[in-house]
Amino acid sequence: MKVTKEKLIYRFNLMGAIKNSTIIDGKIMFSEMCKKEEGTCDVCADTQQTLNLKGQFAKNNGAGFIVNSIDYDDTKCDCKCNNPYPGFQAILDGFNSDAKGNVCPLFNRK
Numbered sequence: 001m002k003v004t005k006e007k008l009i010y011r012f013n014l015m016g017a018i019k020n021s022t023i024i025d026g027k028i029m030f031s032e033m034c035k036k037e038e039g040t041c042d043v044c045a046d047t048q049q050t051l052n053l054k055g056q057f058a059k060n061n062g063a064g065f066i067v068n069s070i071d072y073d074d075t076k077c078d079c080k081c082n083n084p085y086p087g088f089q090a091i092l093d094g095f096n097s098d099a100k101g102n103v104c105p106l107f108n109r110k
Contacts, residue, residue, distance in 0.1 A: 012051075013068045014030075014046075015030075015072035016045030016072070030045065030072060030087055031073075033079075034080075048107060054091055056097070073088055
């Protein structure tokens with residue numbers, strides 16, 4: 001049986017992971033990542049560019065996408081992105097072929 005592109009939905013997690021974490025689940029919210037001082041952020045996380053690429057991938061290879069853990073996005077605008085869901089928006093921008101989007105330097109820290 002062949003699965004057609006029209007029936008394929010991709011699921012993306014929207015959270016950072018703390019490197020060498022002593023926290024049991026090792027997950028971090030993007031808003032917490034943005035509050036850390038420059039150069040002290042020890043987090044593995046997507047940037048707006050990599051999230052945008054995920055949206056493009058979903059568009060080119062499937063019918064859509066689902067985002068898990070949207071509550072880990074920057075819901076309180078701590079990253080100063082003028083959008084309470086910049087991670088989700090970056091995926092959506094990629095899916096809609098809008099690579100420019102809203103650039104947010106604090107969100108793009110690694």
